[in-house]
Amino acid sequence: MAVAVKIPLALRPATGGESAVDVEGETVAEVLEALFGRFSELRERIADERGALRRFVNIYVAGEDIRFLSGLATPVPDGSEVTILPAVAGG
């Protein structure tokens, strides 16, 4: 099941400049693992030592913040879009 992950500007150095990456996965956690598998440097940028998301990282599935869904267990339907964004914008 292919999912497109949109990479924020601040993380593109770690993806060789790619702004979108296609990976496989059925939940946000699986999608992130697949992403880390391809770009190992991303893991420590987004997640802390315990594997939890860092507090200034927002993740969206089809435009909805996963904290309104099921967090890392949120299902990711085939063909949907996962967006990683910094939380420090706005206001």
Add this chain to the structure above:
Amino acid sequence: MAVEKLRCKECGTEYPLEALYVCERCFGPLEAVYDHSGHGDPEELRRRIQAGRADLWRYADFLPLEGPPPGPGNRTFPLAGLPVGYTPLVRAERLGEQLGLRNVYVKNDTANPTHSFKDRVVAIASARARELGFKALACASTGNLGNAVAAQAAAIGLPSYVFIPADLEEQKVIATGIYGTNLVEVRGTYDDVNRLCTEVSAEHDDWAFVNINMRPYYAEGSKTVAFEIAEQLDWTLPDRLIIPIASGSLFTKIARGFEEWRELGLVEGAPPVLNGAQASGCAPVANAYAAGLDFCQPVKPDTIAKSLAIGNPADGPYVLDLARRSGGSVEAVSDDEIREGIVLLAQTTGIFTETAGGVSTAVLAKLARSGEIDPDERVVLVITGDGLKTLDAVRESIARRAIEPTVDAFEASFAFGAVA
């Protein structure tokens, strides 16, 4: 020149003074860092500030420009833009009387060019954007920021793009569109607008999104609220401030402003107690405060205080930390209390605030009535925007009477009885 670099508030990684806002290592927010070693003694610094312009550029030593402020004295950027800041600090005796407090002041930021404190942050962000060579200004706005960006862009001659939620108050929409901005009404909440703009900003790298890629510079503008209050209180600190919270940036930067001046010896004494004010219909920070958490769970906003309707506040964790360390709190009030707050402020001070100021006033009233505030404390109520921007909120809160054009009708309508 005092500003030196940007630094991550989370992990301390340092960055050059470019259009960066997020730490590449840990995703934390970046903040401007200054070198204040060349300033001389506090007395000399005070004199220099007092001899400065009657706007926020009198505090240029504490603001993140590399060159002088824009204006006639600046060869590269002679257009000054709108004159911002140095708004009145009003002694509010009658409001205090109502609440059993003897020393209440209102920082009246409705007196800015587009009638909200957002002119401050936009003045700084737009000046820095010009230094960095940006070709357009842009923002994600709950209304007031859009007003400020559109007006400032018109004043300095840059195109602008203002993204707002589609359900904003009509007054704010018209007061933004009139400046000729590219107004984009997004079908969604502010948090949707903010997410969209964060994505758009990555694709348009010659646009200065004032509250995204310019955020470290933009946020510094809010320190000038603290500087002005301290200067207007004759270089002393108030005991307490009531500050509305949307993203939390104003709250954290007011605290930073006082801290910076304490470090330099410009003011002395304990840092003020800080009370944050939110609407119950969008209270992610107040909820986290009440629950004893150090992070915010995002919410879907549903409140008349649309300028505070940020469900996912970027600076929430820092607000929680500062409120607790200062001995303050973060409070929430209902839409009815907000309307009562607007009315109370208007009828005791002559200052008409928008809903955000109703939130702050209602929180002040709540804390005063619960005995939380000592009657002798010097309390500053921060009023961030003008009531003309949110007329619908108080449409039902005023008394009106319509009469035939006769003296009898007039007298009768007040039940004075017929004129003899």
